[in-house]
Amino acid sequence: MNAKEKAATPFLTMLAIVAIAFAVESAIMAGLGLWAHSGGSLALVLLDAVVLSLAIAPPTYWLVLRPIRREYERRLRAEIQAQALGRLAATDPLTRSMNRRGLVDALREAMAHAARYGRPFSLAMADIDHFKRINDTYGHEAGDEVLRGIASILSKEMRLPDRVGRYGGEEFLLILPETKPDAAQTVAERIRASVSNADFAFGRSRIKVTVSIGVTEFEPGETMEELLSRVDRVMYQAKAAGRDRVISAAAS
Secondary structure, rough: OOOOHHHHHHHHHHHHHHHHHHOOOOOOOOOOOOOOOOOOOOOHHEEEEEHHHHHHHHHHHHHHHHHHHHHHHHHHHHHHHHHHHHHHHHHHHOOOOOOOHHHHHHHHHHHHHHHHHOOOEEEEEEEEEHHHHHHHOHHHHHHHHHHHHHEEEEEEHOOOEEEEEEOOOOEEEEEEEEOOOHHHHHHHHHHHHHHHOOOEEEEEEEEEEEEEEEEEEEEOOOHHHHHHHHHHHHHHHHOOOOOOOOOEEOOO
C-alpha cells in the first residue's frame, strides 16, 4: 500500500460507516413508520437507537476495530521477535549464558549507574584451572560439558541484580552491582567452593574442576578497558598464587 492509499483509507472507512448508518437508519425509520409519524413516541426513538446500534456494530468492527487490532498484534509480534533476536545475539550458544557482547553492554550500563549515583560496583573474573588439560585428557566434548556445568553453577550462585556470562574461552565475567569488594569476595568464594565441590559427569568419567577468581571494584572515571584489564590481572594473580582461590585488589 502506497502513501496515497494509506492517507485515503481513514476517509473511505469513515465514508463507508456514514453510508451504512444512513442506509440502516432509513430502513429502520421506514419499518417503524416514522416517516409518517415524525413526532414519534419515546419508545420508538429508543427502539430506533438500539436497532441502529446493533445494526452498525458489526461493520464498524470490521472496518475500524479489526484493522486496529490486527495492526496492534502485528507490532506486538514484531517487538517480541526483535527482543528474541536481541537476546539471541547476546547469548553464548554453548553455555546459554551471556556472551561477550551481552556482557559488554551490561558492564557499560552498570558502570554508568555506579558513576551517576555514586553506588558501589564490583567486577569478578573466573577462569577454569588447567582447562587445556581437560580437553587433552577427555576431549573437547568433555570440555564443553564442563563449561556448561560451570555456567549453571555461576547462574545459580548469582543474586537477582547480578549478571554473569562467558567472556571468552574458559573465562567468565561476573557483574556485581551494589556490591562492595568484601561482599564481592564473599560471593566469589562461594562460587569457588561450589565449583570445587562439584563433579562433572562425562560418560563414565567424573571430572573435578577448580576456578581462579579475581575481584576488583569500579572506580568512577576509569574506562571499561582499564576495569577489565585490572580484573584480568587480579585473576592471573590468583592463578600464580596456586589456583583454586579468590584474590581481591582495589584500583591502584
